[in-house]
Amino acid sequence: MQFSPLLAIFNPSPFQTHSEFLEVEGPFYTFAHQPGMIAFLLILCALGSIYFVYASFFIKGEQAGLKSPLALSLLLALGLGAVAERVYQQTLRQSDRPTSAVTRGVQMRSPQAPSPRLKPLALLGLVGGSAAASRRRRSSASRQRRIR
């Protein structure tokens, strides 16, 4: 069973065959063939680390987290919906495509397909949206406290 719906959207594997992988001399990690993706991910992690240092000055212990299970459920449902839609589209696309056309370093994408480099951003957006939502709730609550 070969079912890799995200394979053609972004391809983490630098190898096309098992012999390439099993006999590798040198790096064999995800995106080893895409230095741009590695650079992007590293910048993202660096920004996250800087935010952590910044946030550590302001985060105080309080009752953590989830104010509304409904909000989390909606976020999860939206995320799952997006993945399901992508799986469906990708399955359709794969069924139209000859497998031999996929060669190393060459990925076939339909013209309508969004840039693969934006996909991790979309995932982060889900998390960021959740964080922003909870921040808004807290800000609103603290404003109400101040008003009182």
Next chain:
Amino acid sequence: MSPEAQEFLHTFVSESFYYWASVFMLLIHAGFLAYEGGASRVKNVLATMVKNLITLASVGLAFFFFGWWVYNAFPLFPMAGPILGPWTNPEASEAIKAAMPYVEGSYPWSSALGPNNADHMTGVFFFAFALFAMTTASIMSGALIERVKIGAYVFLSIILGGFTWLVAAAWGWNYFGWLFAKMGYHDFGCSGILHATAAFFTLGVLLNLGPRVGKYDPQGKPRQIMPHNLPLTMVGLLLIFIGFYAFLAACVIFLPGYEGETTIYGTPVTLASIGVSTTLALAAGLVGAYISAKADPFYTISGGLAGIISAAGGMDIYHPAVVMLIAFVGAFLMPKVAMFVERMGVDDAVGAIAVHGWCGVFGAVVVGVAAGGFPQGEGIPAINLGTQILGVVLFAGLLGFLPGYGCSWVMKRFDLLRVSPEEEVAGLDLADLGVPGYPEYATYEYVNEQLPVAQSSGSTKYAE
């Protein structure tokens, strides 16, 4: 040095590596013991720790008598062959022929498990897998504290640590396992195989066990039951971190005659990269949980473990940046999952379902995305999302939740699962063990019950 001496040195290096990795894995249990003991209330601390300690006995013995055999006997069953045992004809197929020596080495009467200088490796792998099995059962231990009967826990730990997770490992964490060999499942550090199986087994048990007395108010809103010793809990988790370095190191295969390290799937890996990735997963996990839980100490330190579990599935091939992102996301969402579980009426005293269940599922599934398309051995499908999801459904549902719920349901029917309300209120230290964990502390019971009695009777026994 003679060729024979060189060959033996190679064997000894492998033997020593797994031996010491397994010894360090025992720190996971020291950590769980401290973690759970700290998370319990004063009246339950000893019983909690003894229950955790007994895991070493219940699972260790079960693993010797049948668990090690289960791991070696079930890889082909039911999709690629029968359950392998003394009744199997080794010549029935090539796969059976290749797998049978391992099966024969796993019987309790096997000569491979006793002193035998013709086989240095079977015993040391038994040791490592026994520690994996004990870790699996320990995951359940903390969630059930303060109300489960010790006998019920012992029985459940044998089912989980000695059987169900080993079937999961046989299918997805064994070179002959059908889920790997036929479908390409990949789970280097057992995110789904061990953590998801254990956590969903625990969820099934918790549904029958019910919450602790006083955990929910009459309206069903959860009340916080504070750990009696949060610093002990934090030290415990630090020990668990150390143990997990060894756990993940023991997932690297280096055998006599090998020219390089491999995963259990036969693909390349380096011990060095496991060290880098475990460190980064720990760090990013702590950050994710710290931000998400607003510096809550319990969730923050659990975030380190959540990060490691989230990244463990593909740690052999993830770039460090990928490790950090996955660990962060897993740990960031972990506290929210824990609160969601609590609001659903499930009293998981240590957040095991969030840390091990959510992160185990996430860590296994995300391999299909973040490492999707990676080839594996010859004739073995590449890593793919569909198989990762299927694996998680099998582990969490079929081998986790269903047996956990079923076994605990039967025990509940026979009143074997939970202590009486009176015992629970008095505390399991006195009810189960007959001694308090802190005999010299001015506990609530001492101040309100024992001291007035002593004063009124003129006794100096307690007043001193």
